[in-house]
Amino acid sequence: MKMNKVFGITMLATALVTTAALPIGGTPAKAASNIVINEVMWNQTSGGEWVELYNPTSAAIDISGLLLSDNEGTDTAEGEYWFPAGTTIPAGGYLTVGASTSSATLKWTSTGPALSNSGDGVHLVRDSNRDGMWTAADKIDGFEFTSAWGGNGNGYSLERKSADGTSTAQATWGQSTALGGTPNAKNSISTDGAPGGGDGGGTTPPPDPTGKVVLFDNAHCNTCGNADWVINGAYSDFATALRNAGYTVRENTAAITSTVLTGVDVLVLPEPNTNFTATEKTAINDFVLNKGKGVYIIADHIVSDRNNDGWDSVEIFNGYLQGQYNATNEWIGKSFGFRVNENDITQEPMTDVRQHAITSGVTSVAAWNGATFTITNSAYAQGLVYLTDTAAGPYVVASQLPSGGRVSAIGDSSPYNDGTGLTSVANYNSWPQYSHAKLAVNTVKWLAKDL
Numbered sequence: 001m002k003m004n005k006v007f008g009i010t011m012l013a014t015a016l017v018t019t020a021a022l023p024i025g026g027t028p029a030k031a032a033s034n035i036v037i038n039e040v041m042w043n044q045t046s047g048g049e050w051v052e053l054y055n056p057t058s059a060a061i062d063i064s065g066l067l068l069s070d071n072e073g074t075d076t077a078e079g080e081y082w083f084p085a086g087t088t089i090p091a092g093g094y095l096t097v098g099a100s101t102s103s104a105t106l107k108w109t110s111t112g113p114a115l116s117n118s119g120d121g122v123h124l125v126r127d128s129n130r131d132g133m134w135t136a137a138d139k140i141d142g143f144e145f146t147s148a149w150g151g152n153g154n155g156y157s158l159e160r161k162s163a164d165g166t167s168t169a170q171a172t173w174g175q176s177t178a179l180g181g182t183p184n185a186k187n188s189i190s191t192d193g194a195p196g197g198g199d200g201g202g203t204t205p206p207p208d209p210t211g212k213v214v215l216f217d218n219a220h221c222n223t224c225g226n227a228d229w230v231i232n233g234a235y236s237d238f239a240t241a242l243r244n245a246g247y248t249v250r251e252n253t254a255a256i257t258s259t260v261l262t263g264v265d266v267l268v269l270p271e272p273n274t275n276f277t278a279t280e281k282t283a284i285n286d287f288v289l290n291k292g293k294g295v296y297i298i299a300d301h302i303v304s305d306r307n308n309d310g311w312d313s314v315e316i317f318n319g320y321l322q323g324q325y326n327a328t329n330e331w332i333g334k335s336f337g338f339r340v341n342e343n344d345i346t347q348e349p350m351t352d353v354r355q356h357a358i359t360s361g362v363t364s365v366a367a368w369n370g371a372t373f374t375i376t377n378s379a380y381a382q383g384l385v386y387l388t389d390t391a392a393g394p395y396v397v398a399s400q401l402p403s404g405g406r407v408s409a410i411g412d413s414s415p416y417n418d419g420t421g422l423t424s425v426a427n428y429n430s431w432p433q434y435s436h437a438k439l440a441v442n443t444v445k446w447l448a449k450d451l
Contacts, residue, residue: 050098150175180232294447370412
């Protein structure tokens with residue numbers, strides 16, 4: 001994984017900052033009354049605190065000049081953020097504002113909200129004279145909460161269940177089931193059908209929930225070095241795309257066991273840099289070979305050991321160190337019908353795309369220092385995408401096991417990088433390039449047996 005060229009403009013699909021003078025369908029004051037506070041990351045240990053607003057209506061809303069405050073009607077010269085001129089939230093859309101743009105669209109200033117770790121309040125109000133003073137009549141939405149409501153310093157946010165719920169009622173809120181929360185996406189505990197927290201009549205109908213769970217592993221040094229392959233980091237667009245497709249997306253931070261995998265349909269293993277134990281490999285094999293579930297393997301090039309423990313993802317997935325093939329220790333080559341080649345390849349783009357459900361609509365992909373694969377059992381494994389030099393082996397593979405379990409793999413972690421990670425990967429955005437997004441979602445759908 002060597003990062004590719006920077007995209008000049010990062011596209012934000014769910015929150016827009018524009019220069020529209022008035023919202024569609026009314027004056028700013030009238031339209032803004034529909035906005036709700038939808039999610040609060042109030043006791044975050046990394047990435048900073050943030051607040052998400054949601055527009056449940058079918059028209060864009062201008063929130064220019066509105067005040068977001070953690071103080072209830074008093075001016076303390078802190079805890080205040082006024083939305084700049086030209087700030088709008090699209091129909092059925094979101095806007096996040098917080099202490100860092102690594103987790104929010106807009107960044108508040110040093111005098112912005114500073115939420116107490118024992119509980120606090122969040123209020124969206126009209127404050128035309130910008131003095132920080134307001135009354136209940138000025139309030140658009142807001143509530144006071146305690147640590148008992150959820151999201152208390154454990155990496156999970158406080159989410160709204162319904163846009164129609166009473167903001168000040170604890171029953172309206174709950175702790176997110178997604179580590180890192182769901183910024184700019186439908187809440188994980190939403191009880192409504194609309195994309196956000198309520199059924200506000202947005203123009204785009206929500207996806208039908210699949211009832212299936214996709215679990216991203218983050219227990220094997222997946223953020224070591226300049227990697228950040230996690231759903232609240234550089235793979236956040238990947239996670240959002242899956243949620244938009246109707247999947248529940250979760251993160252694992254513990255050793256992988258059969259208990260951890262209970263209720264999971266697809267396990268994603270994004271470039272591990274610490275080895276899986278024998279017990280973990282047994283659980284993963286059982287998940288596929290006996291339970292008939294799906295695993296997505298995301299590898300990288302040889303000599304990509306990011307934590308200097310002597311193992312990189314190629315060696316971890318293979319089960320042996322470079323140049324030391326061991327038939328007894330071989331893992332995926334023995335279990336799933338393919339192994340990772342000990343190479344380092346780059347090609348932009350690859351257009352040799354073979355027909356398969358995974359590659360439907362996929363025309364090209366790229367690799368920036370990745371690896372290819374060798375098929376060890378062609379009875380159930382096949383190559384789907386190849387370099388111009390096909391002798392190097394396939395770059396994308398899929399395996400349909402006799403048990404009904406499915407495994408797919410790609411030889412580079414870069415294509416799904418959305419440029420929002422907390423490390424050097426934030427300088428790159430490969431997700432919208434070529435057919436990467438299509439390939440990612442198709443693969444999970446196939447693994448979940450929805451394709």
